[in-house]
Amino acid sequence: MDQDISTFRQLYYVCKEQNKKIYEAAIDYEVSQGEYSEYQIRLQAQNSLNAMKNAIKEGLKSTEPSPSKMSGDDCDKLQKRFKKEKSILGKTAEKIMTYALATSEQNLRMGTIVACPTAGSCGIVPSALIAYAEDYNISESEQINALITAGEVGKLVANKMALAGAVGGCQAECGVASAMASAAVTQMRGGNIKQIINAVALALKNIMGLTCDPVCGLVEIPCVKRNPFLAIHAITASELAMADIISKIPIDEVVDALEQTGALMSPLLKESSQGGLAKTKTAIALEKIF
Amino acid sequence: MRQSSIIDIISPIMAGPSSSHTAGAVRLGLLAKNIYNAKTEKVIFKLYNSYASTGKGHGTDKGLLAGFLGLSVDDSRIKHIFDTEDAKNLNYEFEFLQDFNRHPNSVDFVFEGDMNMSISGNSVGAGEIEITKINDFSVKLSGKYNTLLLVYNDKPGVISKVTGIIQNDKVNIASLHCDRSGKGKDASMCLCVDGELSKPVIEEINKLDDMYMVRYIKKLEN
The missing domain is CATH 3.30.1330.90 (D-3-phosphoglycerate dehydrogenase; domain 3)
Structure with missing residues (x-):
């Protein structure tokens, strides 16, 4: 019987003892559980990666409004801005922000995206992963490894809490997506196990308490713009972790705190659209129009 | 779980x-x-x-x-x-x-x-x-497993007959959920299996007495 991997601590020790990368330990463990083969996992990662790239491509060239007509042209605006004036954060950050907006706007248009982990947070992992891979010449198989690393991070958090805004607030959706993205990028840039896990902990610590208060109950305001924000947030976590900055609170305790914070959060702020942004004067006026 | x-x-x-x-x-x-x-x-x-x-x-x-x-x-x-x-x-x-x-x-x-x-x-x-x-039956279906759904007349031995037929085909039952509208009345059974049930197995179950509805529902691929 293989050693159980249901916490980050267990993952860390399996990787260390068996000299494995996170994606290797994660795949071996799932295969040992008997439900999926390595081929099935890698194939899903490859298919998801292709769908992510396609969503970016489609999103970059579209300005079609969402069914509510409240959004759809922000990615276009950002691309035009960057053509005129470079971002102070550099070329890869420009890409990350535009790819994140492209993907989440595609999502609103009922375009095809990958729920990673959820549809509302669908722009975060792809934008960070693909923009970095393009600019730093990362092979497809390494991108797949990075996506599996991200998937393992999401899975270990999901063992403790449901990845749904209605249960844990936005910290459980865009927050976890950002932690997943930080793991993917840190994996691709050659971070070690400790650095990857610290990137995850640092990312999660900084989104603690993020509410889910969608205007008119739609996955739109503030969800779309939250995607580029949290994609960049993932890079910050990766940068800090690559400098061997560590989270003083160990990762599994951070996840417990995340779960507790989600449980303590008022139901009014968990996807019910009964509080926060969703009950502002403007949001109530929008509800009447829509 | x-x-x-x-x-x-x-x-x-x-x-x-x-x-x-x-x-x-x-x-x-x-x-x-x-x-x-x-x-x-x-x-x-x-x-x-x-x-x-x-x-x-x-x-x-x-x-x-x-x-x-x-x-x-x-x-x-x-x-x-x-x-x-x-x-x-x-x-x-x-x-x-x-x-x-x-x-x-x-x-x-x-x-x-x-x-x-x-x-x-x-x-x-x-x-x-x-x-x-x-x-009126409570059932448990998630689309994650191939599932056999049966509606039949509630009487002793049906569950054991059904699971016996499945066992003979060497298929593992991942979960089993039963309900009934009353003793001796309509009953339902939801069997989630690892792997596939073969056609002959499903036909054999279909031939059992008092079996009103037999559905083999494949897991959702996507």
């Missing part, structure tokens, strides 16, 4: 915008269609609570119909499903309801036709779903 897999986290590839309100709706429609599995004259989709109040903006109505028409969650036709020939040839309607006794994202499929049937289900988050009720 089944732990989630890496695959669950990095999928599904789906038409947006919401895993619970769009992809979940498609999956519910697909499962309901597979359970009903007969010619229908009319389908009424009853959407409850958040499904009713934010369903239009999330394409929940489109998703439910698309699933019922056999489309998978990543099909680009979902967006325009109302304009397709299949939709135009179907007699269907939507009702939007509020009921606080129901799950926030919940739906009833009411089928009228060769057989009348009502199927209830919930979208429980991240595209995961559950079918909870067929007519």
Whole structure:
């Protein structure tokens, strides 16, 4: 019987003892559980990666409004801005922000995206992963490894809490997506196990308490713009972790705190659209129009 | 409980915008269609609570119909499903309801036709779903396993006969859920299996006495 991997601590020790990368330990463990083969996992990662790239491509060239007509042209605006004036954060950050907006706007248009982990947070992992891979010449198989690393991070958090805004607030959706993205990028840039896990902990610590208060109950305001924000947030976590900055609170305790914070959060702020942004004067006026 | 897999986290590839309100709706429609599995004259989709109040903006109505028409969650036709020939040839309607006794994202499929049937289900988050009720029976169907659904006359020995036939084919039963409307009355059985049930096995079960309905519902691929 293989050693159980249901916490980050267990993952860390399996990787260390068996000299494995996170994606290797994660795949071996799932295969040992008997439900999926390595081929099935890698194939899903490859298919998801292709769908992510396609969503970016489609999103970059579209300005079609969402069914509510409240959004759809922000990615276009950002691309035009960057053509005129470079971002102070550099070329890869420009890409990350535009790819994140492209993907989440595609999502609103009922375009095809990958729920990673959820549809509302669908722009975060792809934008960070693909923009970095393009600019730093990362092979497809390494991108797949990075996506599996991200998937393992999401899975270990999901063992403790449901990845749904209605249960844990936005910290459980865009927050976890950002932690997943930080793991993917840190994996691709050659971070070690400790650095990857610290990137995850640092990312999660900084989104603690993020509410889910969608205007008119739609996955739109503030969800779309939250995607580029949290994609960049993932890079910050990766940068800090690559400098061997560590989270003083160990990762599994951070996840417990995340779960507790989600449980303590008022139901009014968990996807019910009964509080926060969703009950502002403007949001109530929008509800009447829509 | 089944732990989630890496695959669950990095999928599904789906038409947006919401895993619970769009992809979940498609999956519910697909499962309901597979359970009903007969010619229908009319389908009424009853959407409850958040499904009713934010369903239009999330394409929940489109998703439910698309699933019922056999489309998978990543099909680009979902967006325009109302304009397709299949939709135009179907007699269907939507009702939007509020009921606080129901799950926030919940739906009833009411089928009228060769057989009348009502199927209830919930979208429980991240595209995961559950079918909870067929007519008056409680059932447990998630679409994650190949599932054998039986409705039969409640009497001693049926469960053991069914599981015996499955055991003879060397298939493992992952979970078993039973319910009945009363002692000696209609009963239901939901068997989730690892692997595949063969046609002869299903036929053998179908031939058991007092078996009213036998459905083999394949797990959802996407």
